[in-house]
Amino acid sequence: MKDIYKLFMSYLMEHKDDPLSRDVVFNLPYQLLRSENGVSVLRKRGAFFSGDNLVDFLLRDVPIVKAGIYDPAAGCGDLLLRYLDKLELxxxxxxxMQEWESIVFAAELEPSFVKLLKLRIWLLLCLKYHVVTKLGELVIPDLKKRFAGVVCRDAFKYLPETMPTIVIMNPPFQQVDSKSIYSWGTGKVSYAAIFLYEMYKRFPKSRILAILPDVLRSGSRYEKLRTTVAPDLESAVRVYGRFDKKTDIDVFVLDHRPDMRQRVLRNVGRKQGRMICHDFDVHVGSVVPHRDTLKGRSCYFLTADNVPPGSNIIRVKEKTKSVHKPVKGPFVVLRRTSSPSDKIRCVSSIVSSSHDFHLDNHLIYLKPRGHKSELKLCQDVCKFFSSQECSDIVSRLIRCRHLTVRIIRNLTYKGGK
Known part of the structure; x- marks a missing residue:
């Protein structure tokens, strides 16, 4: 990744007649980072800036106080700067400057980001106190020894001198290998999950403000993390939506206040009533094309391509062999791929025949639990899936591009009675 500090300094030198503005302090670094580095590079480094709209959403109803503040994934300081911008001078x-030096703490592994963060803090002060009018009038001091709490360190090996009142972070979202110390995750996990877990454990008395990928809130693979954290993490969660126009990932904001008495890392918006899991066994299709060996019993094979939305299926042309146990109709089929932008989040069909079927793993199926009228049960739940009420509930619960068994199982609907 190109040195963002050098790019920023070059801009200041080449635009000496331009005014020192909020755009230079807040927006220019991200513009330079985007223009000089490809999306794949930024994604690999987790280098995405928060932006005004998202930060305003995060800080809504949060009292801005002059107290210790720590950003463990500071980057160039986009999030931290917007908090400082709201402080009383x-x-x-x-x-x-002396006040900020005593309360501001940040950790970042990229040296050029740390240098730019210190410079941006200084420039913000210059802007607020109208120190200069043009960029060419800036006399930048040696900032190496200033803002001692802003360090080029691994956040998990750095502890601020004073316990922060607020931990604020927009951690990287990329996938990393989970270590054995994290009993809640195996294989590849979101780096943001590790940051959330570590900050919660290290600073139990701090208010934690975070921008996090929606998969941590709704993904089935992070259920153990939520179970580990949620009983003690008294928190507020608000769904934001897409990170920004150029970053296709949905996020939520977390505001953990130690004095709160609500647990909402679990499902939000769940109504009391009969849940789908009371009437159906819910599973993901077991066949993975191009990976499974073509052995076992040959049955009709359902895929996302041969299951038309809202259809009533008796049989299909495709067949496949599989060692997995087939599913006997009647049952309901859902497409796993689902976006918050879709008009209908749960696109369903009914398999009404009593034939045996193998299912592709891009499908979720709901098999009635010994109900006397299985077909009627399937029709009731499909009617619910096609409703605006269902789409609204699912969009609140999960913003990821794939539905999960846990979300579907816990939905409430009018049926099965």
Whole structure:
């Protein structure tokens, strides 16, 4: 990744007649980062800036106080700067700088990001106190020894000098190998999950403000993490939606206040009533094409391509062999791929015959639990799936591009009575 500090300094030198503005302080670094580095590079490094809209959403109803604040995944300081921007100023530039130096803590592994973060804090103060009018008038001091709490360190090996009142973070979202110490995750996990777990354990008395990928809130693979954290993590969760126009990932914001008495890392918006799991066994299709060996019993084979939405299926042309146990109709089929932008989140069909079927793993199926009128039960739940009420509930519960068994099992509907 290209040195963002050098790019930023070059811009200041080449635009000496331009005014020192909020755009230079807040927006220019991300513009330079985007223009000089491809999306794949940024994704690999987890280098995505928060932006005004998302930060305003995060900080809504959060009292801005002059107290220790720590960003363990600081990057170039986009999130941290927007918090500082809301602080009440002291009488002079020097006094405010001294105050900020005593309360601001940040950790970041990329040296150029750390250098730019310190510079941006200084530039923000210059902007607020109208120190200069043009970029060419800036006399940038040696900032190496200033803001000692802003360090080029691994966040998991750094502890601020004073316990922070607020931990604020937009951690990287990329997948990393889970270590054995994290009993809640195996294989590849989101780096954001590790940051959430570590910050919660390290700072139990701090208010934790975080921007996190929706999969942590709704994905089945993070259920153990939520079970581990949620009983003690008294938190508030609000769904935001897509990170920004250029980043196709949905996020939520977390505001953990130690004094709160609500547990909402679990499903939000769940109504009391009969859940789908009371009437159906819910599973993902067991056949993985191009990986499974063509052995076992030959049965009709259902895929996302040969199951038309809203259809009533008796048989299909395709067949396949599989060692997995087939599913006997009647049952309901759902497409796993589902986006919050879709008009209907749960696209369903009914397999009404009593034939045996193998199912592709891009499908979820609901098999009635010994109900006297299995076909009627399937029709009731499909009617619910096609409703706006269902789509609204699912969009609140999960913003990922794939539905999960856990989400479907726990939905409530009018049926099965």
């Amino acid at each position: 002291a009488a002079s530039f020097r006094e405010t």
